[in-house]
Amino acid sequence: MQPVLGIDFGTTNTSAAWFDASGKLRVVQVTDKSAVLPSVVWFPSADASKCLVGQAAKTQLVDDAKHTLFGTKRFLGRRFESEYVAAHKGRFAFDLVEGSDGYTAALIYGQMIPLVDVASIVIKDIVARATRTAGHPFTECVMTVPAHASVRQRDAVRRAAQQAGMTVRAMVNEPTAAALFYANLRSPQQTVLIFDLGGGTFDATVLRVENRVVKVLATGGDAFLGGADFDERLADSFASHLENTVGVSVRENRTVMQRLALAAEYAKVQLSRQEAVEVRVPVVAQRDDGGFIDLKLTLSRAELDGVVTPLVERCVSACDDVLARAKLTAADIDELVLVGGQTRMPLVRTRLSHFSRLSSEKDVHPELGVAVGAAILGRNLSRTKSSGLSDVVAMPISVMLPGGRSVEVIAPNTPVPCVKSIPLEGLPTWSNPVPLLLFESLDQTAVDREIIGSVHISEEWRTTPNLTPSLELTVGQDFALSARLVAPGGMQTQLQIVDYRR
Ligand code: AMP
Secondary structure (H helix, E strand, O other): OOOOOOEEOOOOOOEEEEOHHHHOOOEOOOOOOOOOOOOOOOOOOOOHHEEOOHHHHOOHHHOOOOHEEOOOOHHOOOOOOEEEEEEEHHHOEEEEEOOOOOEEEEEEEOOEEEEEHHHHHHHHHHHHHHHHOOOOOOOOEEEEEEEEEEEEEEHHHHHHHOOOOOOEEEEEHHHHHHHHHHHHHHHOOEEEEEEEEOOOOOEEEEEEEOOOOOEEEEEEEEOOHHHHHHHHHHHHHHHHHHHHHHHHOOOOHHHHHHHHHHHHHHHHHHHHOOOOOEEEEEEEEOOOOOOOEEEEEEEEEHHHHHHHHHHHHHHHHHHHHHHHOOOOHHHHHEEEEOOOOHOHHHHHHOOOOOOOOOOOOOOOOOHHHHHHHHHHHHHHHHOOOOOOEOOOOOOOEEOOOOOOOEEEOOOOOOOOEEEEEEOOOOOOOOOOOOOEEEEOOOOOOOOOOOEEEEEEHHHHHHHHHOOOOOOEEEEOOOOOEEEEEEEEOOOOOEOOEEOOOO
């Protein structure tokens, strides 16, 4: 039987793992030294089939920033018109535009490339590497997604994997995958908090591990907070430094800001190992007399900590919220499991020292834990059909009724699979179909609602006397959402969830 490949397609890096026929865990080796593939795609020409992926593409971020896509997972499955895209698209040197479906796409050499295609290129690359390492092809995978991914974002990741030729056996929340990995390391009963701070998102998940079975108690976090925000804050402070020392503003220059963000990331990573670092970005501006201005400064770890402390505090308060929802305190947590590359920052560990035990990098690899967890899920599914986990819905799913009233149908932290319904009373009786809007509302820090789509209620269901239909929503184990109308006498109909366009 062919093994199922666990794929962690991340904002910054992608990795994959599987269990071979002898039951041995295998991790896809990307280079001699590294098992992570930078989620970066470079288009050297208008011929998209000639693109390069990974480290080779990453080196082009400075030389050909306009044609080198990175961090695009943050925009995947998001409408171009959303506030999130409006707020963040200007920070990249490449162009993001509205695709023909209303979702965000990249514009490369005047050609529109949907971000699902970009994701698919990265996934295809890691699958090809897995095939080379294993010596046999893979056709099935488990994909991981941030716990806060919306229905549309999950759908986009699923389609990207399918376009890469894979059948998606399951989608699993990244922190839950990390917990599966963890559960395999420690067999006794434990309550753990997974602190997952990657490149693009922060997820905090409390779970109970019992005999290698994982039960998610509560999940939360911040869909708009990741390592890239640390880089942006630091790049911003570099821009301020230039303003204060040489009186030039580079904030309007996207290419320079992107170079500052790259230098910021490099400096940030160095400062996890050393106390100070020299930052030098040549030619960030030109003086009136034609001379060039370089950014040159020495940055200490304490200075970096000062700049990013508010971000770390946001993580800590999101943890407090999740614990409160699970009716627990830090003292109830047996171990705080750190995953995601950004948790390598010393400040993160120091700030979490009120937890009695923090995982060590030797136990749970911050960058590979999620892919290995996905591989464990894949192995469980192919062996027994049972996943060995119970996951929960992170974001509530609500419906907006005619007149603008919103009703929550599926509460946050409801275990999946689940079926929930609400009665639809007093719907208008006019003859046109009545659309109801389905949406996910994000956590407190969210700026907008994620619109999933609309369902249309036909006249028959609204005008039949004494018939109060219920809207029934189902979320599957793979987080796929479906909708039905049901009535007491057994009458029912499946509803199509239509993509909502402005
Ligand atoms: P991941 O998505 O888990 O690969 O995490 C990627 C994020 O972790 C990026 O924002 C990186 O800059 C950050 N990161 C990786 N290594 C380190 C490190 N040693 N110190 C601080 N941040 C790091």
